[in-house]
Amino acid sequence: MKGISIKDIAKQAGVSPTTVSFVLNGKAKEKRISDQVSKKILKLAAKLKYKPNQLARGLRTGKTKTIGLIVEDIANHFFANVAKIVEEEADKFGYKVLYGSTEDNLVKARGLLEVLEYRQVDGYIITPTPNLDKEIEVLKNSRKPMVLMDRYLPQIPTNYVMVNNFQGAYDAAEYLIELGYQKIALVTTTSEQIQMKERFNGFSAAMKAHRANLPRKMCKKIPFGATNEEAVSQIIEFIKGIPGLDAIFFTTNYLGIYGIESVKELGMKIGEDVALISFDDHDLFRLHTPGITCVAQPIHDIARNVIQVLMNELNQHNNQINQVVLPATLIKRESCRKKAKTVA
Amino acid sequence: MKGISIKDIAKQAGVSPTTVSFVLNGKAKEKRISDQVSKKILKLAAKLKYKPNQLARGLRTGKTKTIGLIVEDIANHFFANVAKIVEEEADKFGYKVLYGSTEDNLVKARGLLEVLEYRQVDGYIITPTPNLDKEIEVLKNSRKPMVLMDRYLPQIPTNYVMVNNFQGAYDAAEYLIELGYQKIALVTTTSEQIQMKERFNGFSAAMKAHRANLPRKMCKKIPFGATNEEAVSQIIEFIKGIPGLDAIFFTTNYLGIYGIESVKELGMKIGEDVALISFDDHDLFRLHTPGITCVAQPIHDIARNVIQVLMNELNQHNNQINQVVLPATLIKRESCRKKAKTVA
DNA sequence: TGTTCGTGCTAAATCGTTATAGCGCGTACG
DNA sequence: CGTACGCGCTATAACGATTTAGCACGAACA
Numbered sequence: 139m140k141g142i143s144i145k146d147i148a149k150q151a152g153v154s155p156t157t158v159s160f161v162l163n164g165k166a167k168e169k170r171i172s173d174q175v176s177k178k179i180l181k182l183a184a185k186l187k188y189k190p191n192q193l194a195r196g197l198r199t200g201k202t203k204t205i206g207l208i209v210e211d212i213a214n215h216f217f218a219n220v221a222k223i224v225e226e227e228a229d230k231f232g233y234k235v236l237y238g239s240t241e242d243n244l245v246k247a248r249g250l251l252e253v254l255e256y257r258q259v260d261g262y263i264i265t266p267t268p269n270l271d272k273e274i275e276v277l278k279n280s281r282k283p284m285v286l287m288d289r290y291l292p293q294i295p296t297n298y299v300m301v302n303n304f305q306g307a308y309d310a311a312e313y314l315i316e317l318g319y320q321k322i323a324l325v326t327t328t329s330e331q332i333q334m335k336e337r338f339n340g341f342s343a344a345m346k347a348h349r350a351n352l353p354r355k356m357c358k359k360i361p362f363g364a365t366n367e368e369a370v371s372q373i374i375e376f377i378k379g380i381p382g383l384d385a386i387f388f389t390t391n392y393l394g395i396y397g398i399e400s401v402k403e404l405g406m407k408i409g410e411d412v413a414l415i416s417f418d419d420h421d422l423f424r425l426h427t428p429g430i431t432c433v434a435q436p437i438h439d440i441a442r443n444v445i446q447v448l449m450n451e452l453n454q455h456n457n458q459i460n461q462v463v464l465p466a467t468l469i470k471r472e473s474c475r476k477k478a479k480t481v482a
Numbered sequence: 483m484k485g486i487s488i489k490d491i492a493k494q495a496g497v498s499p500t501t502v503s504f505v506l507n508g509k510a511k512e513k514r515i516s517d518q519v520s521k522k523i524l525k526l527a528a529k530l531k532y533k534p535n536q537l538a539r540g541l542r543t544g545k546t547k548t549i550g551l552i553v554e555d556i557a558n559h560f561f562a563n564v565a566k567i568v569e570e571e572a573d574k575f576g577y578k579v580l581y582g583s584t585e586d587n588l589v590k591a592r593g594l595l596e597v598l599e600y601r602q603v604d605g606y607i608i609t610p611t612p613n614l615d616k617e618i619e620v621l622k623n624s625r626k627p628m629v630l631m632d633r634y635l636p637q638i639p640t641n642y643v644m645v646n647n648f649q650g651a652y653d654a655a656e657y658l659i660e661l662g663y664q665k666i667a668l669v670t671t672t673s674e675q676i677q678m679k680e681r682f683n684g685f686s687a688a689m690k691a692h693r694a695n696l697p698r699k700m701c702k703k704i705p706f707g708a709t710n711e712e713a714v715s716q717i718i719e720f721i722k723g724i725p726g727l728d729a730i731f732f733t734t735n736y737l738g739i740y741g742i743e744s745v746k747e748l749g750m751k752i753g754e755d756v757a758l759i760s761f762d763d764h765d766l767f768r769l770h771t772p773g774i775t776c777v778a779q780p781i782h783d784i785a786r787n788v789i790q791v792l793m794n795e796l797n798q799h800n801n802q803i804n805q806v807v808l809p810a811t812l813i814k815r816e817s818c819r820k821k822a823k824t825v826a
Numbered sequence: 827t828g829t830t831c832g833t834g835c836t837a838a839a840t841c842g843t844t845a846t847a848g849c850g851c852g853t854a855c856g
Numbered sequence: 857c858g859t860a861c862g863c864g865c866t867a868t869a870a871c872g873a874t875t876t877a878g879c880a881c882g883a884a885c886a
Binding site: 196212218229 | 533534535536537538540541546548555556557559566569570573579581582583597599601602739742746766771
Binding site for chain 4: 141143144145155156159160163190191192193194195196197198199
């Protein structure tokens with residue numbers, strides 16, 4: 139019932155636990171343990187299927203070989219995929235992952251951080267909620283290895299890995315303009331998340347650069363936490379309020395999905411009556427007819443870089459800050475088409 | 483830098499660590515610690531922000547308050563959602579979750595089980611891969627709390643929570659028949675997974691019950707692990723090979739998605755030229771035009787029941803086996819429509 | 827012959843907690 | 857007046873590993 143411990147091996151081999159520990163940690167040579175004894179121990183360990191108790195080891199060494207992953211919502215396509223790669227990559231370094239979702243809720247995020255501290259995780263991967271600054275600062279000051287993901291806190295210099303939100307949104311706007319769309323709207327959330335702001339900024343910068351306009355009334359903010367129905371009905375009202383509207387940019391995929399529903403309910407044809415383009419890809423966008431053009435995040439690269447940066451921190455305590463910004467990719471599908479320019 | 487320990491509190495309070503432990507574990511009354519001392523300790527603990535070291539606690543008590551979650555693919559919609567609820571529910575009981583994906587690969591599954599054992603998890607939630615019987619048996623014999631999920635091993639009586647695959651598929655078939663479809667095909671995988679077999683069995687049982695037929699040539703098995711392109715081209719060929727085909731049942735959602743692609747590539751109209759119905763729901767099915775009819779799993783219920791059963795095991799070692807089978811729900815959308823029966 | 831050194835191993839402390847056994851003191855009881 | 861008991865608390869061992877310091881022995885050297 140109980141596991142095999144180092145003592146059991148020691149007893150059976152007729153040596154001390156110390157010797158067993160040395161051998162099993164590959165320090166046999168260094169600690170001048172004879173080959174004879176070494177082999178006996180190794181054989182015995184294999185025979186008894188010895189599994190070192192990570193708790194005991196962690197208690198002694200201060201390292202749990204565990205990292206904490208705090209995301210907004212593990213059930214979300216983006217984060218679920220990140221979680222998968224993170225787990226795979228962490229595993230290569232012998233680390234396991236404890237995860238939790240914040241729902242973008244400060245209180246939940248605090249709770250998660252606290253629990254992860256209890257559990258002595260060696261490092262943190264965090265998608266920060268709004269107003270998490272103080273907690274991040276504390277973590278930073280206590281020199282805990284940490285990487286932010288998907289967003290960053292402008293006031294606090296930390297490691298982070300994210301997509302270039304500004305550029306991605308900029309490209310989206312430029313693409314719409316290039317295709318000849320003229321009455322372009324934007325739908326975002328009320329949330330103060332930095333990445334949403336940057337998408338907004340990128341989009342509006344591109345509009346300005348091309349002497350197009352993005353007046354306030356062409357922008358709709360959907361309250362964060364609105365239900366499906368609420369969101370859709372708000373988007374419908376918004377669209378109705380803008381005669382001649384010919385393209386809509388959504389700052390994130392779930393808004394884009396609401397957008398599809400809304401446009402359908404209005405009886406408009408996507409790609410014909412109105413162009414849709416969204417930040418973030420989704421199975422739905424790929425397989426929808428017509429396909430929905432989007433600005434995709436390089437999920438694999440993000441996850442890999444996150445682990446890379448974290449492992450750097452974990453292995454060598456240089457206090458150099460790593461900030462990785464990865465390019466977003468415009469994926470062109472049929473929801474945006476070349477439009478004959480109306481001659482002025 | 484280093485955390486506050488029980489000793490620090492003891493020193494500052496002028497009492498022994500034992501006393502501190504008693505108080506902080508709510509055993510003050512039971513252990514007859516005076517209110518005076520109790521309060522002093524509690525205050526001090528709050529002031530110093532004492533966080534019990536779960537490693538040490540775990541080492542001593544033998545409980546890590548951690549559960550291992552082994553799924554086929556955490557990035558998959560179904561498992562990601564389960565993972566989310568599992569984490570939330572586990573949290574209510576003070577448990578944290580370590581996860582990993584098997585990719586339905588026996589070797590990976592073994593690796594995960596081993597790592598979770600190292601880490602002394604208190605219980606396991608497992609989506610077994612094929613041929614994992616021996617390992618599950620070992621776990622069972624060592625009386626580790628464990629729940630299987632999504633599938634079970636027919637040869638080994640264990641706790642499990644799953645959807646009623648047979649009934650779900652049965653309902654799907656009956657629904658198609660009821661609507662008047664006559665040339666009905668089924669697409670599944672080559673995988674030997676029990677749930678796929680049961681879906682197949684349920685579907686074919688319903689067909690038989692209604693004196694419809696499901697000959698071998700109306701069934702297509704897509705190799706597990708086929709790429710998107712391979713799968714789609716195989717389905718296309720399959721459809722081409724059956725003139726007059728009017729409905730297709732897919733035994734799981736990713737097959738259904740391939741099916742949508744295939745039908746589109748063939749230039750057929752879903753719901754008009756051919757009806758589609760799939761096991762498992764998906765955002766895509768809900769938002770697709772036309773909506774795709776499906777047999778949905780009660781994801782929340784599954785996850786909640788999993789935790790329920792596991793917590794039962796964890797808290798009281800009754801060796802009674804819990805097998806929960808939850809009903810699947812037929813969600814009717816436009817991909818299947820009432821068909822005028824051709825008069826015989 | 828006495829000292830030094832290398833070899834091969836081990837004793838014991840330690841990490842932070844919990845759990846068991848029990849200590850010293852005052853009071854009550856026969 | 858002796859003892860039994862309740863009270864409030866503590867000493868200590870233990871969980872299973874790692875790590876530091878060092879022991880015993882034999883060989884080599886002066």
